[in-house]
Amino acid sequence: MGGVAGPDLAATVSNAGGLGHLGGIRRSAEDVRTWIRQTRELTDRPFGINLVPKGPGPDGFEAQLAVVLEEKPKVLSLFWGDFSKVIPRARDAGIVTMVQVGSVEEACKAVGDGADIVIAQGIESGGHVRGTLGLMSFLPALLRVAGSVPVLAAGGIASREGINIVLDLGAAGAWIGTRFVATTESLAHDIYKKRLIDAGTDDTVHNHFYSYGWPIGTPYRVIRPNKKSLLKWVAGGARRVDNNTHAERISLYAGQGVGLIDNILPAAEVVRELS
Ligand SMILES: Cc1cc2nc3c(=O)[nH]c(=O)nc-3n(C[C@H](O)[C@H](O)[C@H](O)COP(=O)(O)O)c2cc1C
Missing domain, CATH: 3.20.20.70 (Aldolase class I)
Known part of the structure; x- marks a missing residue:
């Protein structure tokens, strides 16, 4: 990843x-x-x-x-x-x-x-x-x-x-x-990890807007964005080194098994x- x-x-x-x-x-x-x-x-x-x-x-x-x-x-x-x-x-x-x-x-x-x-x-x-x-x-x-x-x-x-x-x-x-x-060892931002715990099985969406470094329109699966921010059109896996606002607002990658993660x-x- x-x-x-x-x-x-x-x-x-x-x-x-x-x-x-x-x-x-x-x-x-x-x-x-x-x-x-x-x-x-x-x-x-x-x-x-x-x-x-x-x-x-x-x-x-x-x-x-x-x-x-x-x-x-x-x-x-x-x-x-x-x-x-x-x-x-x-x-x-x-x-x-x-x-x-x-x-x-x-x-x-x-x-x-x-x-x-x-x-x-x-x-x-x-x-x-x-x-x-x-x-x-x-x-x-x-x-x-x-x-x-x-x-x-x-x-x-x-x-x-x-x-x-x-x-x-x-x-x-x-x-x-x-x-x-x-996991403890992953380089994901703590806000991202918490969102994975909070998300249920119904909470992912398959989208195709912008994701870092990829051609616009490439499909991805993320947790359904819950912020009314333009950054929700950007998908990524927020990292420890990213700032909190970024981690809170972008669409975060997750598969449909996310509901099993608590x-x-x-x-x-x-x-x-x-x-
Ligand atoms: C945060 C994240 C980043 C990923 N980055 C890559 C990647 O760089 N290269 C790749 O081949 N697949 C990547 N994938 C997709 C995985 O290879 C794999 O298809 C996917 O994680 C399997 O579904 P699951 O997340 O439900 O276990 C990524 C998946 C996630 C969740």
Whole structure:
């Protein structure tokens, strides 16, 4: 999760038995290097970094990717783009690739491009939403075309029961965002974390106005804005470093599982609760 998932969160999740991920989208190439190195100091276990070309643009993405290929974290996860030329380069560097997709067509492309793992992102998901399908329909359809490629399920999963359901459907695991925003280690602003606790299941909306660094009109899911402020047309994941007014007024990313979140916990406890 860009802006929210830094070394503390990623390492804690990995140390607890999950596969922690750094959100690289909004980082400079040198910051990507620093974060990977900091995470290595905090865990001996595998972790990943996520990159999204739409964020930094082609040159920025290439610079981030070059650092990742040098630093060789175990996993590189990718979202929203054509990765046919990226996946072979990562494979040559010994890095496992995961591509998050929003349609069966996109899944077939990712598998054809050689992705090691595919993530089925349902429309229930928080943050930017690639597709239009509910996870219950999408996951079984994707599994049919994935062959031997493991599939993770994403979107609205915030409980052990939710994980059990996607495992029963045939997923190899769950890819979880929003639940980990409400953890001690996440870099999210305290106001954002509190909004996640207060929000119920009916309180998210799927919108497509402006979100930081993304083309206008890109779809995302946020907590329904409750302020009569023009900033409600701006979506993001408010960070600790952002000011209170900003955190109170922008639309905050959250998936439909938000109603199941009623506390801020250390990430290791969240992993234990979910496992
Ligand atoms: C605050 C936040 C930031 C996100 N940022 C990214 C990102 O930078 N890259 C990415 O691939 N997905 C990102 N996502 C989407 C997740 O990969 C995933 O699809 C989503 O969190 C799953 O739904 P859930 O939030 O209901 O668990 C983000 C999600 C959230 C909630």
